[in-house]
Amino acid sequence: MTHAEAKSLDVILDNEQRDGYCSGEVVSGHISLKLSEATTVKTIKVLLKGYAQVSWMHKRSCCSEERKYLFLSKTLVSTTDTQDLIFFDSGTYEIPFDLQLPQSPLVSSFSGKHGRVYYMVQAVLKRELCIISHIDVNVPTLISPVSQTCKKMIGCWIFTSGPISLTASIDRQGYCNGESIPIYALIENCSSRLVVPKAVIYQIQIYTYKGKTKSIKQVVASARGNEVPSDTSSRWNGNTLKIPPVSPSILNSDILRLEYLLAVIVQVPGAKNLEVQLPVVIGTSGHGMSSRSIVNMSLLYPTFTLPDVAEAPPSYAEVVSEEQFEEHRTSTCQSRPDWLLDGSAFACIQQFHLQPPPPYSEVGLNSKLLAKVLLWRRPKTHLVP
Template sequence: MKVKKEFTVFEHIDINTPLLLSPQAGTKEKTLCCWFCTSGPVSLSAKIERKGYTPGESIQIFAEIENCSSRVVVPKAAIYQTQTFYAKGKIKEIKQLIANLRGDPLPSGRTGTWDGKMLKIPPVSPSILDCGIIRVEYSLMVYVDIPRAVNLTLNLPLVIGTIPLHPFGSRTSSVSSQCSMAMSWLGMSLPERPEAPPNYSEVVTDEQHQNNFELNAVRDELEGSLFAYIQEFRFQPPPLYSEIDPNPEQAIITQDRRSDVCPSR
């Protein structure tokens, strides 16, 4: 008895990586010949913003087509899926079209541009790149359809992922470079060793100290002794322990007796 069961194989691919966020571009040129007559060249330049996309996104295609031949050409674009199977030393490859678009015909001696022409990616399975028996790859083909001649084709690789683009994913490299520049500037501006705090005499001079006492005398008569007491110690250093407790030995003996009665845990 033989039973067949279909199952889906996929790997999670995060497109928020520098490799998949890098732009893809290319340029090609072709000269048309008909017997002994040579026509002018047809050139194609195309660029997309990044390599990684997720299903449902639209690819912005920027292209420039220059037609110096004597024929009318048509710029086109298409997304192809290539499935490759490896088994018992044999390879089987299946290539199919999943999305395409068509531009306006371009007469002889004219130049056409695509300023962000959109091509939507349908709901397809993600790319499989790290499997030994199955590979699923995608490519964007931007080409010029030339009558009675081989088309001028430019292939740009694509990776269809499962984790969509983060809102700040495209700014990762610029933000990291700005951060590194800021850190290098910060390291240059800061001193290697922190400076010691200034002495009390350097902050408050004798003249300020004397003026403070005179001001306290005046405010004492006007506002009372409490305000004068606060202002008197405004510029004073902290008091010594002997000034607070004239009998420190008696305090230590009292503390020892309390410890004997209530020992700490």
């Protein structure tokens, strides 16, 4: 909370004209809080403190001492397990309080030349202050690339269906909030299953107490890639995953660490997923290197390109005229014995002999279908003695 947000924070007692209080009595009043704009607080407390202080100079040295006689505390406004901060709109708030003095005798208030005994009621408004440790992601350890590979067989014993391999890398390890991480990955699916890749940013919270550790792992960002069918491969050439607003990495505390991991996962139906984890440090400054090493990273993986589409063959009409087709059909039928013309094998051959093939657009690059077309077009004259 800034001074501009809080105009005033005052403690007002119910009986301001009273000369004093005795042991066992109740001190009551209210806290007046005036806010110029909306704000959030964590706690509001009222404290009652009592001290005795003495101080004087003796032979160029200071003689001083302090004793605490009383300390009472009462929380008036506080957060709950499900509420981290309490919201206050602009305006004036009056929060009542009461504190009972102890029954034991108290030292009377006094103010002298070299000391005093005093009691005070204090209002405390607590609001968390955010401290950010500076982490420069331009240091040499954070600008170097990191890569990892894993591979596994799908199935067991004689029922294996082929391996699945995953290689993933990033061009550096240091990033800042709001940056996008370019991910380079190669997924080779030689199995019989359809797999799905995805990228995830994990936040790892590590707590330490007397040699014991407790960790919490949670997802802060994720993205799903395209499916990779059986016997195919897929390449990520700089697919990006944006870092959401998160706390910077904490690496300088001996009891609490905050780390981040970028994981590339290949989800395999009916089997354990493939996963590679790459360490990432979330810093506070020093980014701006997004295009520094993209070219180098792209050289880590081969470039997959489809073969050039072959030129379409000439049409059937350009090769065989109608006169040639009729002449060949008539001469072939006349030169065959009747018993052979009635055979089913010869009838099948003659049905497709010199018939136009299917259009080129229907065949394309399918080699198996193209082989069948060529087989039907080939005249099987060796069947005739």
